Amino acid sequence: MSKIKLAARAGKTDISGIRKVFDLAAGLKNPINLSIGQPDFDVPETIRQKACEAINGKLNSYTPTQGRADLLAALNAKHGNNYQSGEMIITSAVSGGLNLSFLALLDEGDEVLIPDPYFVMYKQLALMMGAKPVYYDTYPDWKLPLEKIESLITSKTKAIVIGSPSNPTGVVYSADELKALATILDKHDIIAISDEIYDIFCYDQEFASIADYYRDRTLLLKGFSKSHAMTGWRLGYAAGPKELVQTMAKFQQFTFVCAPSIAQYAGLEALNVDMGKYVAEYKLKRDKIYNGLIGHGYTVEKPGGAFYIFPQVPWGTDEEFVAKCIENQLLVIPGSVFSEKHTHFRISYAASEETIERGLEVLGKLVKQ
Ligand SMILES: Cc1ncc(COP(=O)(O)O)c(C=O)c1O
Numbered sequence: 134m135s136k137i138k139l140a141a142r143a144g145k146t147d148i149s150g151i152r153k154v155f156d157l158a159a160g161l162k163n164p165i166n167l168s169i170g171q172p173d174f175d176v177p178e179t180i181r182q183k184a185c186e187a188i189n190g191k192l193n194s195y196t197p198t199q200g201r202a203d204l205l206a207a208l209n210a211k212h213g214n215n216y217q218s219g220e221m222i223i224t225s226a227v228s229g230g231l232n233l234s235f236l237a238l239l240d241e242g243d244e245v246l247i248p249d250p251y252f253v254m255y256k257q258l259a260l261m262m263g264a265k266p267v268y269y270d271t272y273p274d275w276k277l278p279l280e281k282i283e284s285l286i287t288s289k290t291k292a293i294v295i296g297s298p299s300n301p302t303g304v305v306y307s308a309d310e311l312k313a314l315a316t317i318l319d320k321h322d323i324i325a326i327s328d329e330i331y332d333i334f335c336y337d338q339e340f341a342s343i344a345d346y347y348r349d350r351t352l353l354l355k356g357f358s359k360s361h362a363m364t365g366w367r368l369g370y371a372a373g374p375k376e377l378v379q380t381m382a383k384f385q386q387f388t389f390v391c392a393p394s395i396a397q398y399a400g401l402e403a404l405n406v407d408m409g410k411y412v413a414e415y416k417l418k419r420d421k422i423y424n425g426l427i428g429h430g431y432t433v434e435k436p437g438g439a440f441y442i443f444p445q446v447p448w449g450t451d452e453e454f455v456a457k458c459i460e461n462q463l464l465v466i467p468g469s470v471f472s473e474k475h476t477h478f479r480i481s482y483a484a485s486e487e488t489i490e491r492g493l494e495v496l497g498k499l500v501k502q
Contacts, residue, residue, distance in 0.1 A: 275304035303436020315347035366396035
């Protein structure tokens with residue numbers, strides 16, 4: 134049989150490196166799993182009940198492309214009614230928002246500024262669009278490198294992606310850093326795509342958004358996957374300049390059609406549920422993993438948010454070190470899945486205390502080759 138003639142973009146994108154780790158780990162009997170990018174708690178009960186109510190109440194059809202009007206209104210109220218009609222759209226989670234915004238903004242050859250380390254989708258989506266990801270290196274402390282960012286801007290730069298709190302580093306940007314970035318972006322007329330999916334997981338300072346300083350050219354991307362453990366429900370939203378959001382709505386018509394109707398109905402309830410106790414638990418887990426790593430002699434920045442920590446590998450490359458971890462039943466992710474460098478690894482502490490303790494024990498043993 135002749136070979137299938139796939140599109141050129143198929144060759145430009147790689148399968149997720151995280152999947153490769155899962156393949157390696159498939160044979161493990163009792164793995165210590167610190168690789169998972171989702172909360173280890175379940176969707177709160179009242180939200181689950183609302184989803185059942187939606188199904189049983191026959192709310193199973195399409196919603197408007199833009200999303201349910203009552204959910205849009207409730208979300209806008211959360212933002213102090215800062216958005217006018219047409220400036221917000223319910224998306225199939227933040228992935229949906231990223232896809233639609235990249236489709237709406239990036240042409241072949243355009244440049245998009247992406248942090249390194251990055252969430253995998255930023256790079257792969259840019260490549261799928263034929264755009265060029267230009268990395269702003271945030272090593273070794275993950276802070277926003279303002280001068281570097283400005284020096285990377287060219288006439289082809291359309292947008293910058295900002296992720297705070299970040300996957301994989303857990304860094305949280307301060308209001309002052311974001312204000313300074315807004316001044317640079319304003320000078321060069323660059324759109325900010327602000328991925329705020331981990332916004333509730335901030336442990337040491339209040340969450341800050343660049344939208345507060347750069348309202349007219351920021352696209353906010355928010356979601357329920359991490360904050361409410363609704364990863365499989367595919368619910369999120371985007372808010373920003375009308376022209377951009379309406380273009381995303383046009384593309385939504387021909388791609389996702391609408392975000393899942395059941396999740397949208399339940400999302401209304403999610404807005405009433407206080408997730409504070411879960412965040413407090415994750416703060417304790419953050420402290421446990423950070424103190425444990427420092428105690429074992431790892432070089433690592435204390436993450437201010439999300440549920441990841443990104444230490445330097447103590448020896449070898451990230452792949453060599455992670456292969457050794459997996460030999461010892463410990464699942465973590467090589468840093469190069471999220472970076473152009475091979476020097477770090479990602480731990481997710483969205484796991485039970487016992488799992489974190491078992492993981493630290495292995496890491497203590499492996500710190501010396
Ligand atoms: C930084 C970041 N953005 C976006 C996503 C996509 O999440 P979802 O599509 O479930 O909203 C993830 C998921 O891991 C993430 O870590």
